Amino acid sequence: MPPFASELNHKNRGFTLVELIIVIVLLALTGLFVFNYLGFGAQIFRDTTxxxxxxxxxxxxxxxxxxxxxxxxxxxxxxxxxxxxxxxxxMPILASSQYVRMPRPGPPSVSNVPFTAIEPTSLTNLVGGYLLVYATTTQHIYGNSTQRRKEVTGISTPSNNLVEITYTPSTFFVTDSPVRRYYIGGDxxxxxxxxxxxxxxxxxxxxxxxxxxxxxxxxxxxxxxxxxxxxxxxxxxxxxxxxxxxxxxxxxxxxxxxxxxxxxxxxxxxxxxxxxxxxxxxxx
Structure with a gap:
């Protein structure tokens, strides 16, 4: 047989079944490792997010x-x-400031005066709010008694920096605030x-x-x-x-x-x- 014939037969030889199985197993292991690695990274990203x-x-x-x-x-x-x-x-605060005078129980000189106060920062959306003076308990704020809580019906500005607040029921307040403070609360x-x-x-x-x-x-x-x-x-x-x-x-x-x-x-x-x-x- 000529020398080149043996060399030609060697070049034309394919893979054996064992070699193919080994390659497939190695590729599967590599793919599994890569897939787990990527999946672990995706899990970390999802957990972090x-x-x-x-x-x-x-x-x-x-x-x-x-x-x-x-x-x-x-x-x-x-x-x-x-x-x-x-x-x-x-109850959120809509406005707050100090009052100058307000109706109090007693002679007409103190029970019939308008509620006059220093003008708050804003007068927007105050009508319909709750005028509160020295409301020290939740019952004063939410209860049926209106001795310390009134509903604002109107606000006028008779002079600079002062406002007059009308309210219902139009009865007097039973007590003063120690610092003459009033609040107007919303719903x-x-x-x-x-x-x-x-x-x-x-x-x-x-x-x-x-x-x-x-x-x-x-x-x-x-x-x-x-x-x-x-x-x-x-x-x-x-x-x-x-x-x-x-x-x-x-x-x-x-x-x-x-x-x-x-x-x-x-x-x-x-x-x-x-x-x-x-x-x-x-x-x-």
């Missing part, structure tokens, strides 16, 4: 509620123990935790009620607007994980509102607990 979204939404809700509470009428914040403290209600607002859907809602537009409305009452009210402020909250109300706590003001400290929210991703057991306190100045 979800954690960032959870922190962002919790920070938004916390900052929003803190800002609203700091603009709440003093002593107007309340929770309802019978409803597992799932709802926090307060109450409620923040509620829905443990079934794991959401935090903000309700408005339902008006002033003597008894604090429950979550069921607010959901059933046709006059109520509801906004979802946060998701993925998993407070266990049966285990006293109340989302809202209110500590009333005393002679030695301001009102204190404690927010206790337990966030968790829906597909992971990674709790994010937020414990935050908001102080409301005790200046009725």
């Amino acid at each position: 979800e954690r960032d979204q959870l922190v962002s939404q919790s920070r938004f809700a916390l900052n929003r509620l803190t800002s609203e509470l700091r603009n709440a009428v003093p002593r107007s914040v309340r929770v309802r123990a019978a409803d597992n403290q799932r709802c926090l209600e307060f 109450p607002v409620s923040w509620c935790y829905d443990e079934i859907n794991h959401n935090l809602f903000r309700f408005a537009g339902y008006g002033r009620l003597n008894n604090q409305p429950t979550l069921a009452d607010l959901k059933a009210s046709a006059a109520t607007s509801a906004e979802v402020m946060a998701e993925n909250i998993y407070n266990d109300l049966n285990n006293s994980e109340f989302p809202f706590r209110v500590y009333e003001a005393t002679l030695y400290r301001n009102s204190l509102i404690q927010l206790d929210w337990r966030f968790r991703r829906a597909n992971a057991q990674e709790p994010l607990e937020i414990l935050h306190e908001v102080a409301i100045p005790n200046v009725p």
Whole structure:
């Protein structure tokens, strides 16, 4: 046989079955490794994104509620123990300043005078609000008694920097504020935790009620607007994980509102607990 024939047969020889199986196994192992590596990286990216979204939404809700509470009428914040403290209600301040004179019980010279006050920063949307003078309890603010709460019906400006406020019922106020301060509050607002859907809602537009409305009452009210402020909250109300706590003001400290929210991703057991306190100045 010529020398070149043996060399030609060697070049035309294919792979054996064993070699093919080895190559296939090696490729499979390599592909599996690469796939797991990419999948692990995608899982890290997804977890990081979800954690960032959870922190962002919790920070938004916390900052929003803190800002609203700091603009709440003093002593107007309340929770309802019978409803597992799932709802926090307060009355926002529309305007505030000091009064010069107001109707008081006594002779006509003090009981028939108009309510004259220093003009607040803004006079917009004050008609229909609640005029409050030395309202030191939630009953003064929300209750049926109108001795310290009136409804504003009109505002006039008889002179520079002074306003006269008319209200209903047109009766006198029973007591003065120590610093002659008055507030005009708006319709109450409620923040509620829905443990079934794991959401935090903000309700408005339902008006002033003597008894604090429950979550069921607010959901059933046709006059109520509801906004979802946060998701993925998993407070266990049966285990006293109340989302809202209110500590009333005393002679030695301001009102204190404690927010206790337990966030968790829906597909992971990674709790994010937020414990935050908001102080409301005790200046009725």
